[in-house]
Amino acid sequence: MSVLIVAIYVVFAIAGVLTLWRIIVGPSILDRAVASDVLLTLVMCALGADMVINHHTRSLPALLIIAAVGVFGSIAVARFVARRDNTDR
Secondary structure (H helix, E strand, O other): OOHHHHHHHHHHHHHHHHHHHHHHHOOOHHHHHHHHHHHHHHHHHHHHHHHHHHOOOOOHHHHHHHHHHHHHHHHHHHHHHHHHHHHHO
16 A cells, blocks of 8 residues: 555544544534534545545445435434424524
């Protein structure tokens, strides 16, 4: 492996650990939702980088499923928070 590939994997790993820390610590549900979206994006970028490095497209269905889960999860959290804000008033 070249130094560039190792650097890419290290950056993704550090970003993933920091994102997991934000999911665990919080402080609010919106922070956790944004961090989970960032984590899904990191996983998608890592799979995309793996596809480019190894010259294959086997991970493409996984990328599509992860993207759909991220969109639907964001919509669900936004609706939950909006509904909770309306009941607090």
